[in-house]
Every structure is written in structure tokens, then in C-alpha cells.
């Protein structure tokens with residue numbers, strides 16, 4: 001093979017490799033994606049099953065139905081490729097003011113979140129935010145950054161366990177493998193901001209009032225107490241965050257009004 005072809009070939013391989021590694025997030029931020037989404041989804045499903053087996057599940061049907069009602073309304077309005085994921089939700093009985101979503105479409109909500117999310121719109125703000133982490137492939141991006149310290153695992157355990165001895169230990173164990181893959185570690189600030197923006201659009205499209213995101217995050221901050229919620233751990237300061245949300249209200253209210261006109265007016269109530 002003539003040498004110039006070899007050179008050409010090598011440069012094309014280089015281009016192909018860098019193209020695979022660098023992609024762009026839904027808001028146009030450049031991301032490095034090295035892991036297989038499929039692998040992460042499989043590991044998430046395993047972790048999720050382990051958490052369900054090790055952590056107390058909520059038994060109050062009214063709470064479960066209420067949270068499902070909100071989550072389902074949001075999921076139904078996702079882009080088809082995400083709406084069609086195998087979504088599964090678990091409601092954990094825990095005072096922790098927390099929620100999470102994992103690759104492949106697993107949503108976990110701690111009942112403690114209801115202290116901060118005081119109506120369906122506020123709950124949709126939390127769930128929309130968590131789902132946005134999944135659709136923007138934040139866990140893959142984080143896992144692609146490579147090695148993780150033990151500190152990360154401990155942070156995850158603190159957030160999930162709250163003050164309850166038994167739950168802390170099993171949650172810690174359940175999290176170790178997931179942390180190794182970067183599934184359960186805190187997200188970066190830019191990822192958190194991005195999840196806020198995308199989540200706001202999701203909730204609005206489902207017919208939830210996006211303006212309720214502001215009191216929600218204020219309540220979250222008030223409720224966080226000694227054990228900071230996952231959602232606040234790496235978050236922009238509440239002032240920055242609220243400024244950003246308010247800056248998105250124009251676009252979000254347009255989606256909200258369109259949803260209402262289309263008859264998407266969810267009525268999820270906690271009896």
C-alpha cells in the first residue's frame with residue numbers, strides 16, 4: 001500500500017475514534033462518552049434490584065400512586081427514544097429528602113422528598129430533573145471520566161442512608177458496585193444545571209407548572225438539614241440556580257401552555 005494511503009488511513013481512524021468519544025449533550029455541551037449505554041443500563045438494573053431488596057419500600061398505596069402518577073405523566077412526554085425505555089420506579093420508605101434516576105430508566109424516590117415537594121408540580125420538578133440526568137447521559141459521561149475515590153462511595157451512602165443505621169449499611173453495600181461504574185456518584189455542577197434546564201422542559205410538557213420549580217428548590221435547601229440531599233450536593237448555589245430557572249421560564253411557560261391546550265392537565269393528588 002502506498003505510504004500516503006497508510007497515512008490517510010491512520011488519520012481517518014483517528015478521526016473516527018475522536019468522533020466516537022466526543023459527542024454533544026442535549027443543550028449543546030460537549031461530552032466525552034466512552035462507556036456503552038447498554039452496559040450501564042444492565043449494571044443499573046442490577047443495582048436497582050439490589051436496592052429494592054435491601055432498602056425498605058414504601059407500603060402506603062396512596063403515596064406510591066401519587067408519585068407514580070407524576071412520574072408517569074413526565075415519562076409520557078419524553079422524546080420517543082427515551083419514552084420507550086423500560087421505565088421502572090421504586091418508592092423507598094426513608095426520611096431522606098432524595099430521589100435519583102439511573103441509566104436504562106430506573107427511578108428511585110425516597111418518601112422524604114414529599115417534605116420538600118409539596119404539590120404535584122414540585123414533585124414533577126424533582127422527577128423531571130432526575131430523568132434529565134438519564135436522557136442527557138450524565139452517568140455515562142461521569143463513568144467515562146475514569147477512576148473514582150472512596151469518598152464518592154461514602155457520599156452516596158450518606159445521601160441514601162440518612163441517619164438510619166441498617167439502611168445506611170445496606171445502601172452502602174448496594175452502592176459500591178454502582179459507584180465503581182459511576183452510576184451513583186454525585187454529578188458535576190454543569191450536569192446539574194443542565195438537568196435543571198431539561199427537567200423544566202419535561203415537567204412543562206407534561207402539564208406541570210414550571211414556576212413551581214423555584215419554591216421546590218428553596219424547600220429542598222430548607223429540608224436538607226444535616227444530611228445533604230444528592231440533588232443539592234454539587235449544586236450551584238441556590239441563587240444561581242434560581243436565576244437560571246427563572247431565565248428559562250419564558251420557554252417553559254410556552255410548553256406548559258401548549259400542554260394545557262392539548263389537554264395535558266395532570267391531576268395527581270395525595271389522598
Ligand SMILES: [Zn+2]
Nearest residue numbers: 187192195231
Ligand atoms: Zn441532579
